[in-house]
Amino acid sequence: MTMSFIEVKKLCKDYKIAKSEKGISGAVKSLFHREYTVKQAVRNVSFSLEKGEVVGYIGPNGAGKSTTLKMLSGVLLPTSGTVSVGGIVPYKNRRENARHIGVVFGQRSQLYWDLPISDTFDLYENLYNLPKEQFRKNCDYYIDLLDMKDFIDQPVRQLSLGQKMKANIAISLLHDPDVLYLDEPTIGLDVTSKKVLRDAIKEINAEKKTTIILTTHDMDDIEAVCKRLIMIDQGQKLFDGTLTDFRAKYNSGFSLKLEFDSVPPAWQKCSQYELAEQSEHQWIVRAADGISAKDAMIDLINRYDPTNLYVQEERIEDIVRAAYEVNK
Amino acid sequence: MKKYFVVFQKSLKSEITYRSAALAGIVSALLSFLIQIFLWKALLGAGVRQDTSFSDMLLYVILNSFLLSLTKGNVASVIEASMIDGTISMELLRPMSFKYYTLANIFGKNIYGTLIRTVPVLVIGSFLISPASLPDGAHILLFVISTVLGALLMFEVTYLVGLLAFWLQRCWFLSWYLNGFLTFFGGTVIPLWFYPDFLSKISYFLPFRYITFEPVNFFLGKTPVHSAWLPISAALLWLLALSAVDKLIWHAAVKKLAVNGG
Structure with missing residues (x-):
């Protein structure tokens, strides 16, 4: 049997959390017995x-996404189970593993706060002992790809969140890692910056064949860059497969948007349609599985006579939300 | 090796961006030097000890503050901060030793402030110091050697105490303890030769006097060349012992981090 590039088998991680008791007496007690x-x-x-795969790793807050990434990068020891990344066991060879991976945690910056980004680049060149040639080439490549020319010489403290994120991604890639772990790279960014980052991630994967695991809460990230999706909740894997399969598995159908010129007629309850949202002149109606879009449209026009009618494929975000709720 | 030099360089460069902090440093250094001048003038004038001249005492004060500001570092709060915001895991992923990274960082951070604070004090001090207090060549060499050892020893001690941050949730008080011991047994404010006998005997068995006190003693020519081996080898022994201990603690800390998370 051939090994895959990254193999995670029956991975478990338990944290021991000290119970803290209330009040001063509780604090004193905990000194002796916890x-x-x-x-x-x-x-x-x-x-x-x-x-070379790009995988979206999703789950609600506290689902275990970051814990998994930390075990993959070697800073966290699994309670049981095994991890292998390119033949290396990360937690046994943290340093060796670190040479082959790039890590970006969305809310943690690796940059020198008071200095321009170019200084942090300089540090990373020396950290990884990069040959001048490779360093120069990668610098130019990422500065161009992430459109960093305009702010490369500004102190980091003057940069926007999006600019800092671009810089963090660039430095994590200067040493041409085989794998890139991105933990919520688009968190807090505006729409334009998100798009630039998504395009860049796709481009990096295509150009450098970097394997990428990406965690996010923004399903548009997943739709834009990942073919495959792994979903976890409460530490357990719920789904692993292509985006198409994900839709097929969790999709409860499609929805229709009905717009009315005047006050809409009364909604008639029936088993085939569900009124998901309603506002003054607009309904979002979810159609059950098994009804064709054509039948649903004819049916709804006959019943309610809307001015406009649109068919919407259900957004990944809604499917994910539904899936989390099922798991609860 | 070069990467640590780059860390040193960047840390120095970051420090230089704070102009107003440097100015405040100069002012406070000059003020506290002034206090010392008045204090020792009064004490020595009252005839405390005949074997210590005013000029010796000024050199003692200048060298002490120079050595202390070169080596000061609150490793505990640095570790504490990076444990709280979780960057500690990222630092473990950088291909370099955390200890030497911290060392390069601290010296890079300190060297600029030290120079900027020491130069004006030296300029004023040079009018008050008599040439008789200045050392000969052999003593200058011994001073340089023991200063390097003292600076490294200071780093070892702060680093070791700093590593305790891995086990304590809050550790800002650690550096208070450390400074207390250093001031008391290291003779950084009042020279140990003014101490009661038993206290100065105890100080020989602790690492603190080898940090600034012994280097200054060489400079002032109070330690003859033939007995130089004692403080120098004591400093070396402490360095070796402490770095062996911090290696053990570091491994325990990384293990704790790997088990419990950052």
């Missing part, structure tokens, strides 16, 4: 990735 609760952050997660 009770712990065990939190299972990751439970029996397995997946494998081939070289």
Whole structure:
């Protein structure tokens, strides 16, 4: 059997959390005797990735996404199970593994706060002992790709969140890592910056064949860059497959938007349609599985006579929300 | 090796961006030097000790503040901050030793402030110091050697105490303890030769006097060349012992981090 590039098998991570008791007497008690609760952050997660794949790793807050990434990058020891990245066991060879990976945590900056980005570039050139040639080439490539020319010489403290994120992504890639872990790279960014980043991630994957695992809460990120999706909740894997399969599995149908010139007629309850949202002159109607769009449109026009009618494919975001709710 | 030099360089460069902090540093250095001048003038004038001249004492004060500001560093709060915001995991992923990274960072950060604070004090001090207080060549060499050892020793001690941050939720008080011990047993404010006998004996068995006190003693020519081996080898032994201990603590800290998360 051939090994995949990244192999995660039956991965578990438990955290011991000290219970804190209330009040001063509780604080004194805890000095002598502490009770712990065990939190299972990751439970029996397995997946494998081939070289060059881009995978979206999604789940609600506290689902275990960052914990998984930390075990993949080698800073966290699994409670049980195994991880292998390009033949290296990350937590056993943290330093060796670090040479082959790039890591960006959306809310943590790696940049020198008081200095221009070029100074941090300089540091990374020396950290990884990069040959001048490779360094120069990658600098030019990423500065161009991420459109960083205009702010490369400004102190980091004067940069916007989006500019800092671009710089963090660039420095994590200067040493041409095989794998890139991106933990919420688009968090807090405006629409334009998000688009630039998504395009860049796609381009990097296509050009450099970098394997990318991306966690996010923004499903548009996933739709834009990932073919494959892994969803976890409460530490457990719920789904692993293509975006198309994901839609097929969780999609409850499609929805229709009905617009009315005047006050809409009364909604008639029936098993085939569900009134998902309503405002003064507008309805969003969800159609059950098995009805064709054509039948639904004819049916709804006959019943309610709207001025306009649009058919909408359900957004990934709504499907994901529904899937989380099912899991609860 | 070069990467640590780059860390040093960047840390120095970051520090230089704060002009107003540098100015405040100069002012406070001059003021506290002035206080010392008045204090020792009064004390020595009252005839405290005949074997210590005013000029010696000024050199003692200048060298002490020079050495302290070169080596000061609150490693504990640096580690604490990066534990709180989680950057500690990222630092573990950089291909370099955390200890030497911290060392390069601290010296880069300190060297600019040290120079800027010491130069004006030296200029004023030069009018008050008599040539008789200045050392010969052999003592200058011994001073340089023991200063390097002292600076490294200071780093070892702060680093070791700083590593305790991995086990404590809050550790701002650690550096208070450390400074207390350093001031008391390191003789950084009042020279140890003014101490009661038993206290100065205890100080020989602790690392603190080898940080600034012994280097200054060489400079002032108070330690003869033939007995130089004692403070120098004591400093070396402490360095070796402490770096062995901090290696163990570091491994325990990384393990704790790997098990419990950052």
